[in-house]
Amino acid sequence: MKKVMAIVLIVFVQNLHAQKSESKEFEYSNRISLVAGLIQPLVLKGGNLELTYFSKRMSYDYSHGFSLDMAGGTMVGDAKIQNLAYHLPFSTGFGIGYRFTSFFDVRIEPKIHSFQVYYDGVEQNKSNLIQHYFTYTLGVGAYYRYMPFRKSSTWLQGITTSTSVRWWPNIGSSLSNNEFTYHNKFTQKNETLAVSNIGFAGSPIIFNVSVGYCFGKSKN
Secondary structure (H helix, E strand, O other), rough: HHHHHHHHHHHHHHHHHHHOOOOOOOOOOOOOEEEEEEHHHOOOOOOEEEEEEEEOOOOEEEEEEEEEEOOOHOHHHHHHHHOOOEEEEEEEEEEEEEEOOOOOOEEEEEEEEEEEEEEOOOOOHHHHEEEEEEEEEEEEEEEEEEEEOOOOOHHHHHHHHHHHEEEEOEEEEOOOOHHHEEEEOOOOOOEEEEOOOOOOOOOOOEEEEEEEEEEEEOOO
């Protein structure tokens, strides 16, 4: 799986760079966008910032999520049965993408995610920590930007939203066999738990809407 994804990434980047010099310039090229995610504070009680540079036909981003909490209704499967909660100090990484239009691009995205496992409802400190591990993902994301005031001649022109759908499957973790065993104080049994995916309902799928600003004045 890792080798296949690596080959796909290399071919993807080489092909896009080959096309770059032959492609026309889209709107909002050679500009930087800074956006903040809405799902993270509303659902996960944390935050996410994404800084993206758009060239003529490419996009390059760095995204950093922080202080994310999964508990109660956001837990599923064995983790929910075992009355567990996750705290993610960070979920971070970068992306390299291809712009199909001025406002739509698709990116290859390697990421790293830090998971701290606790019982649901307990104070999240070192003495209550059950397990701490990292997962590594390599996936793809599709992004669509909407700039409601893009025809304005004022500073309002740069206001932007970014809607994204991402597929981030795990390609590895810091745990042996991608799982751990511990004694659960609620079930009073030794339980085995596999590492979690980063997306909704324990899946690799993530949906988000972000708002922010695209800096610089459009030439178009």
